[in-house]
Amino acid sequence: MYEELGIRDELIEKANIAEQEVKEEFERINKIAEQNSIKVLKAFQKYNLSEMHFGGTTGYGYGDVGRDTIESIFAEVLGTEDALVRTQLISGTHALTVALFAMLRPGDTMLSINGKPYDTLDEVIGITPNSSSLKAYGVKYEQIDLIANEFDVNSIKKRLEKQDVKLVCMQRSRGYSTRKSLSIESMKNVIDKIREVNKNVIIMVDNCYGEFVDVVEPSSIGADLIIGSLIKNLGGGIVPNGAYIAGKKDLISLCAERLTVPGQGKEVGASLGINKQILQGLFFAPQVVASSVKTAVFASKLLENLGYKVDPKFNEKRTDIVQTIQFGDKDKLIKFCQGIQKGSPVDSNSIPEPWDMPGYTDKVIMAAGAFTQGSSIELSCDAPIREPFIAFMQGRINI
Numbered sequence: 001m002y003e004e005l006g007i008r009d010e011l012i013e014k015a016n017i018a019e020q021e022v023k024e025e026f027e028r029i030n031k032i033a034e035q036n037s038i039k040v041l042k043a044f045q046k047y048n049l050s051e052m053h054f055g056g057t058t059g060y061g062y063g064d065v066g067r068d069t070i071e072s073i074f075a076e077v078l079g080t081e082d083a084l085v086r087t088q089l090i091s092g093t094h095a096l097t098v099a100l101f102a103m104l105r106p107g108d109t110m111l112s113i114n115g116k117p118y119d120t121l122d123e124v125i126g127i128t129p130n131s132s133s134l135k136a137y138g139v140k141y142e143q144i145d146l147i148a149n150e151f152d153v154n155s156i157k158k159r160l161e162k163q164d165v166k167l168v169c170m171q172r173s174r175g176y177s178t179r180k181s182l183s184i185e186s187m188k189n190v191i192d193k194i195r196e197v198n199k200n201v202i203i204m205v206d207n208c209y210g211e212f213v214d215v216v217e218p219s220s221i222g223a224d225l226i227i228g229s230l231i232k233n234l235g236g237g238i239v240p241n242g243a244y245i246a247g248k249k250d251l252i253s254l255c256a257e258r259l260t261v262p263g264q265g266k267e268v269g270a271s272l273g274i275n276k277q278i279l280q281g282l283f284f285a286p287q288v289v290a291s292s293v294k295t296a297v298f299a300s301k302l303l304e305n306l307g308y309k310v311d312p313k314f315n316e317k318r319t320d321i322v323q324t325i326q327f328g329d330k331d332k333l334i335k336f337c338q339g340i341q342k343g344s345p346v347d348s349n350s351i352p353e354p355w356d357m358p359g360y361t362d363k364v365i366m367a368a369g370a371f372t373q374g375s376s377i378e379l380s381c382d383a384p385i386r387e388p389f390i391a392f393m394q395g396r397i398n399i
């Protein structure tokens, strides 16, 4: 059957070997999925989820009990006081943007403590000039870079002793960078250190790609706000769009008033029939994330065996679903991405090419044969076309 897919015996052999070598990791991943599944099930039961919550509203969206229950369930699962889970949040970047504009006022300063945030935030913050950026509204931006993949705790503490920074942000997943993703332990450590010198600064975590990879989310270790996309981990490959913001009640209220209308906040926003998908997506998410992590672990081992530099290694503790493979060669990188496309269930006959994507500085190639456009919880592989030609592979909803 593999032969019919055009896969050579020699490669099947190597895949079988890699599969044997990652057995223990798969066991570990199953355990994490089990714990997260229990967390989700308990939340559904606590809020008496029933069929009536699957119905949606239209128009203004007043009295949407399904939507309100979804938000309570997300808050419960993520260990936060409140959450905003909306189809009107059009992407992860939009949710991050809403949160930043909700928290920051002219004259305020935001501080990124793991170097530059995700590429699509460049124009939001004003790192790349844009007349609608935070910078254009008078919000100042500073960053402290990681040192050898670790937070520069001394510089962070020193900067935050002066109580003039309004918001600290960090990004759990590496995004399109070559740094390591941030473990829960190192985020907890830096949050504890920040709280030693500053009680008031708002701590926000871009949690995209991180949910359910571990048994704890950054909100349980002191983050005030966490944010992610529903076409990634928590949507379980089922939710067609949307994002979430979870955290302290007063901050979620500010985010809601930024997303909708001051004075109306969480009370409005029709769910338009998406409620059942959001709930089912969350129910599947622990297993789906486990499938993604297993795929990453397997690819890491197989490609390492084939002589490529991979990160993380197959047996490293993971904090997100991203696997990088360094090709050191533009053509090999493009070929790999095209191979991922070819092996996908949708658009398998398309051949992806690098293009100038809105929001990104380098040309980007994106392989995604997904049911939902841009859904990177489904098997997908993206790469900015720049040295040393690294592919960022993630997702897969069934394994």
Ligand SMILES: *Cc1c(COP(=O)(O)O)cnc(C)c1O
Binding pocket: 091, 092, 093, 094, 118, 120, 171, 172, 173, 174, 175, 206, 207, 208, 209, 229
């Ligand atoms: C995907 C991602 C984003 C942006 O989310 P979109 O839904 O693609 O806009 C932000 N940060 C990280 C780390 C991401 O992985």
